Amino acid sequence: MIPAEHFYYIGAALFSIGLAIVLTKRNAIMILMGVELMLNASNINFLAYNKAGSLDGQFFALFVIVVAAAEASVALAIVLKVYKHFKTINLDKIADIKD
């Protein structure tokens, strides 16, 4: 039996990596990937700390996946729109162009 803390540590590390990607990448799509990683990290915790005999954690994780799917589709649509408008998806450049 694997102790739940180990899931927690993996989740924490995965969350941090996702955060680092969100903070440091220039490309909007890379940032989306970081967000997906953070959502996955939270899912790992939902499942690992699922109360005995209950399914709440699993359902939380399930709905997180659903929301993530919706989020990814809308976010990518926005990215496409942004690309159409600014001809780039480099966030720094977009901030510069806006002024």
Add this chain to the structure above:
Amino acid sequence: MTEVTFYFFGILTLASAFFILITKNVLHAALSLVVTLLSVAALYVFTNAEFLAVTQIMIYVGGIVVLIVFGVMLTNDVSGKTIISGSVNRLSGTIITLTVLVMLIYSGQELTPIATKVHNTASIENLGEHLMTTYLLPFEIAALLLLIALVAASIIAGHDLQSKIS
């Protein structure tokens, strides 16, 4: 054997996620994301959530990654050269991330694990039954959310409606 497999997938998850962080090539990052998501799915199996693992593979690996790859291809001039993405805020990003990591691990030790694994509660029948009874409202809301996301995504990214109407 179970432990070995678990740590293998754990390390694979973190290693491939780290590769996304360090690589500059967006397509390599997307491929590495596939590996991460698959090994996270494998981790789900260790929490008795086989259904979630399959869902993860179908939705993330099958859907979202494909979306992302399409996003990469549609937003770049992919005529043979690799798509490079640089990084910003390196120092502050590292500091913040490490702080968050330390905080998470610190607070993790405060947690008392309530999890004791119970088998057979998470069969697919069981899940489906709960989805249609206890969790009916969230289920319907999720359905609505997906519809809204579908419409919203197609409107945002799709043709310019206004120019057609006027």
Add this chain to the structure above:
Amino acid sequence: MALISIALVIFLIPLTAFAMNVIAPKSRARTASYISIILLLISTILSSILLLKIGSESAVTRMDWFTVGSYTFEVGVLLDFQGVLLLVIVNMVSLLVHIYSVLYMAKDPGYTRYFGFLSLFTFAMAGIILSDNLLMVFVFWELVGLSSYLLIGHWYSKDSAAKASKKAFIVNRIGDTGFVVALCIIWYQFGTFNLDEIQVLMESSQLQNGFWVSGLSALPAVWLSFMGIGLFLAAVGKSAQFPLQVWLPDAMEGPTPVSALIHAATMVAAGVFLMSRVVVLLDLTTLAIIATVGSITAFMGAVAALAQYDIKKVLAYSTISQLGYMLIGIGTGAYEAALFHLFTHAFFKAALFLAVGSVIHSLHALKQKHNLNIDVQDMRIMGGLKSNLPVTFYTYLIAAFSLMGLPLFSGFLSKDALLVASLNWSAAVGQLAYGVSLLAFATVTLTAFYMGRQLLLVFFGDFRSGFSVSEIQEGGWHFKVALIILCTLSIGFFWSFNPFDYMSSWLLNTLPAKLNSTPQFDLEVRDATNHSFVGVGSIALVMAGVLLAWLKFKPGKILTFAESDQLSFLERVSINNWYLDKFYERTILSFIRWLTLVLAQVERKVIDRLVNSFGWIGVIFSFVVGWLDKVFIDGLINFSAFFSSQVGGMTKSFQYGKVQSFIIFALVSLALIIFLIL
């Protein structure tokens, strides 16, 4: 237990080699390829040990894989004589192809990719051989298809190679549809995919009142035939049978060692091997179809090989023809003869391809030296190469004799077994069935003719490229090792103690007789009544073919080659492979194109209009709502917007439009708050 661990090691070695070649850096490419040669040498030795230990036993080891609902899915390893023997052959041919390729591909930019895919191919074949259930066989079956796609398209920047790999992949998918249908029927009827359980259940199943009854499940008897035909369709795709054989000649676009591997031991062998695994499931209708299709394929392939000028295409069509023979064996109930031919064919066909590759390699060197614009695969520019490519010539000679079916060589034994089986089957079934035997015997002559033609055109006579033959040089030891080993194993003594009589072959005597369990199937294919007649007859037919080739292409005769528009009708049919490609182009492909056009019209005219009218209703509705909006709600909104713009103006100074900086600020503040509280 020991056996199973050896089998697993053999199974995993090629995968290791694949992974190693994929991650190896460009600068270490040669080291990586040598290491994978050593790994494959180990797995060849291990599988030979396994072969010695297994004898005629068979062993199954299983473990649970996953549980869906109440059903537990198992994976396992099935070790039996035929599988392990094929494993030895796959590993050995793959090893020799690896060695050969070190020299052949030496200057190729995709060197590591090439070796990685070769190992992947070997791994997929080992998976098909060792799997004990049909679903795993299907998984590895697809992996074989994938790796052949990757290898045929190795030079993917060449348009024809890309097209050929796509064609091979798509044509194989047609066959796989049959496989999937058969799997569905098997699952419905037996509830298991495990081969040994299927065999037991099939033997206990019966045909009653037009129903096929097995345990609790009963299906109309026609589904039994559907299942057999589905499985056969899968083999038709992989083993290039009529009408799906069109991918194989195009697959010559891949590097020549790959052709050797595909034609000898891996891709096409998979189909025949699958048929030998599921032979218990085939009923009389299916068997008759298999025998008919096999004989048609054998004849068509042989005819198509007659007039080819491309040195590799001759061999490609001859492979199609020989695969047709193997399927005749399956269809006439002589599955062991089919396997025997598969094994002997593996060696001599690999030898032929590697010899041809050596010829091409030498001519390529000549082409580069003089900066010529010639097609190095065209037999019209070759000739007289025997003196300068001695090793290639003698190995080619032995392998070609074996393919023709001359006594003392391995091909004679297996072809003899197949011909006897087909003749006995024809005699047992009746008049029309003699057509199968007739085509099989006709193909013997044709085979001898086209092999004799190739031998004479390439190695005898004068060198027709306009250069001195002394400028041709043979490749290094890599070529020679592979060629000599392969052609040695094409000699009859290795397969039977009496090289004139297949009945005394150790292989046929070890293979368990797996007779079909369908009722009224009682053919005894090892019956030797026609043996001596068939042996003598086939030798006479071979001699006739060789004589014909000699008369037409004998050395010293001045050969003229007609332009493509002056060919006779027969030559045109042959060189275009019976116009099958054109036929498919005209019928199926143009039908699909027409269908897409029609569907596009339907989409545009019907569906788009519907959607548009919905859109218009929505637009009108939203105009009404918009008017309400403007009057009532906008007042409120405008106020809040004014308010927030004031607030925004105050906080603007913190922000300069970089999202990620915002997140950093937010996280820093969050951390500060947490530290303050704690």
